[in-house]
Amino acid sequence: MYRVTFVDADGKAxxxxxxxxxxxxxxxxxxxxxxxxxxxxGSCACGTCHCYVDDSWxxxxxxxxDSEQGMIECLMNPTERSRLTCQLKMSASLDGLVVHLPRExx
Amino acid sequence: MxxxxxxxxxxxxxxxxxxxxxxxxxxPAYAALRDKGEPQFFPxxxxxxxxxxxxxxxxxxxxxxxxxxxxFMSHEEIEAEKRAQNWHDMPHHSRFVQFSMLDxxxxxxxxxxxxxxxxxxxxxxxxxxxxxxxFVDKLVDGLIDKGEIDFVEDLAAQVPGHIIGRVLGVPDEDxxxxxxxxxxxxKFFDIDRNDERKTTAEKATTEFYHYxxxxxxxxxxxxxEDLITRLIAAQDAGHLNExxxxxxxxxxxxxxxxSTIDVLGSGMHALLxxxxxxxxxRNDPGLxxxxxxxxxxxxxxxxxxxxxxxxxxxxxxxxxxxxTKFGLLYGAANRDPAAFGDDAGxxxxxxxxxxxxxxxxxxxxxxxxxxxxxxxxxxxxxxIKRLKxxxxxxxxxxxxxxxxxxxxxxxxxxxxxx
Numbered sequence: 001m002y003r004v005t006f007v008d009a010d011g012k013a014x015x016x017x018x019x020x021x022x023x024x025x026x027x028x029x030x031x032x033x034x035x036x037x038x039x040x041x042g043s044c045a046c047g048t049c050h051c052y053v054d055d056s057w058x059x060x061x062x063x064x065x066d067s068e069q070g071m072i073e074c075l076m077n078p079t080e081r082s083r084l085t086c087q088l089k090m091s092a093s094l095d096g097l098v099v100h101l102p103r104e105x106x
Numbered sequence: 107m108x109x110x111x112x113x114x115x116x117x118x119x120x121x122x123x124x125x126x127x128x129x130x131x132x133x134p135a136y137a138a139l140r141d142k143g144e145p146q147f148f149p150x151x152x153x154x155x156x157x158x159x160x161x162x163x164x165x166x167x168x169x170x171x172x173x174x175x176x177x178f179m180s181h182e183e184i185e186a187e188k189r190a191q192n193w194h195d196m197p198h199h200s201r202f203v204q205f206s207m208l209d210x211x212x213x214x215x216x217x218x219x220x221x222x223x224x225x226x227x228x229x230x231x232x233x234x235x236x237x238x239x240x241f242v243d244k245l246v247d248g249l250i251d252k253g254e255i256d257f258v259e260d261l262a263a264q265v266p267g268h269i270i271g272r273v274l275g276v277p278d279e280d281x282x283x284x285x286x287x288x289x290x291x292x293k294f295f296d297i298d299r300n301d302e303r304k305t306t307a308e309k310a311t312t313e314f315y316h317y318x319x320x321x322x323x324x325x326x327x328x329x330x331e332d333l334i335t336r337l338i339a340a341q342d343a344g345h346l347n348e349x350x351x352x353x354x355x356x357x358x359x360x361x362x363x364x365s366t367i368d369v370l371g372s373g374m375h376a377l378l379x380x381x382x383x384x385x386x387x388r389n390d391p392g393l394x395x396x397x398x399x400x401x402x403x404x405x406x407x408x409x410x411x412x413x414x415x416x417x418x419x420x421x422x423x424x425x426x427x428x429x430t431k432f433g434l435l436y437g438a439a440n441r442d443p444a445a446f447g448d449d450a451g452x453x454x455x456x457x458x459x460x461x462x463x464x465x466x467x468x469x470x471x472x473x474x475x476x477x478x479x480x481x482x483x484x485x486x487x488x489x490i491k492r493l494k495x496x497x498x499x500x501x502x503x504x505x506x507x508x509x510x511x512x513x514x515x516x517x518x519x520x521x522x523x524x
Contacts, residue, residue: 011412017517029461032459034459037459037461038461039465039467039471039475040167040460040465040466040467040468040469040471041163041166041467041468041471042167043167043467043468043469044167045219045468045469045470045471046229046465046471046475047227065504067216067220071223071227072227074223074224074228074230075227075229076228076229076232077230078229096298098145099507104395105228106228106231106232106301106476106479
């Protein structure tokens with residue numbers, strides 16, 4: 001089991017546990033983190049599971065692939081810390097990950 | 107794994123999707139299908155109907171369960187299937203409608219979707235707000251003092267097609283013709299297809315194709331800031347061929363017409379059927395996003411899509427062989443109490459979370475969802491602001507028959523300006 005922390009737009013944090021290989025999106029959906037809409041269910045097709053990875057994790061995540069990068073560029077308020085949570089899969093190297101949630105996905 | 111064989115026929119009193127009773131209220135029939143637990147065989151289409159939320163969501167999101175039969179059927183088998191379904195002998199329909207991004211999977215689907223997805227993403231769509239608002243304002247200006255209107259024809263039907271037309275690059279004055287072609291092509295998708303509709307659909311596809319050929323030639327000569335110009339550049343760069351380009355433009359135009367019109371109509375009807383919810387929205391316009399989300403859940407405008415399994419699989423506890431055709435009933439899944447609670451049958455403009463399946467799921471998730479929602483947001487917000495009251499001016503609006511679409515044929519409203 002790994003840990004992942006979601007921080008909402010008001011700064012309220014929730015630490016949750018995740019299984020190996022589980023997407024950060026599915027951890028959020030299973031635990032009622034309602035800011036992650038994840039409407040397509042994890043196919044990189046809707047752009048409604050956007051998060052901002054905490055500064056402390058800069059450079060520590062696998063880079064987004066072409067389809068994730070293409071979608072990120074077309075989200076509301078993207079930054080260099082933007083990721084789609086459906087594409088982030090939990091593993092030992094992501095244990096303790098902290099992500100920040102936008103107030104709205106669109 | 108054992109192959110499932112057709113045992114339970116749902117054709118009969120419990121499930122008659124072409125009946126008037128079903129058109130007016132399909133939800134008791136959907137509830138009966140959910141209560142069966144496992145998928146039920148629908149012999150008219152040779153498919154298994156899936157009604158429970160969890161099962162529909164799992165299939166929609168499973169990349170091994172696809173739209174196109176080409177992954178497990180030979181060319182000859184597909185042609186035989188087309189003849190059995192009366193899809194054959196339609197050269198243009200076959201070339202540009204039966205082949206599309208929607209009916210492709212894997213590499214072809216992903217390549218085509220990649221060419222068009224930018225225009226439908228949150229950031230691009232948000233930039234269209236001013237254009238949509240001024241278009242809707244002008245329409246409402248012309249209707250507000252009429253006293254009584256048909257909301258479907260006079261307002262709903264005038265917006266989504268024009269907006270998608272502007273995104274693609276179709277001149278406003280051509281939009282009414284495009285709507286006719288779109289409707290004539292789409293009508294042939296429902297389960298009550300016949301030879302007359304077949305002829306009409308092929309003719310509409312042919313005329314639509316000739317129109318797009320002319321428009322593409324114009325854009326080649328004089329490029330514009332629109333999607334069709336960008337697709338022509340993508341064709342020149344080798345990302346898609348001309349047939350794929352035409353098919354993709356037709357798909358976008360057709361998808362942009364029908365379903366948003368239907369859910370505008372059923373959404374307005376829901377607000378009128380549940381006046382406490384209309385009042386809630388009037389008192390708190392910030393609820394518009396959850397209200398629109400609820401309109402899509404409550405009366406899903408495209409309640410039915412098919413998929414084929416490419417491997418043996420288990421759905422709802424029942425084993426199915428590779429090549430099984432499933433009918434996903436989004437309209438049934440979106441009223442499933444197991445997913446939405448005991449008030450799944452209630453219309454709640456503040457429902458949140460509201461993870462419905464009206465836009466489908468997985469790789470085929472509705473490309474135009476953000477644009478449809480923005481069209482709706484602008485229309486409902488504008489009407490609520492500019493009208494003191496909106497009331498129903500007919501006893502019982504009639505809904506379109508069939509399994510593939512859901513929406514009122516017309517919706518007579520009495521308007522009182524603010």
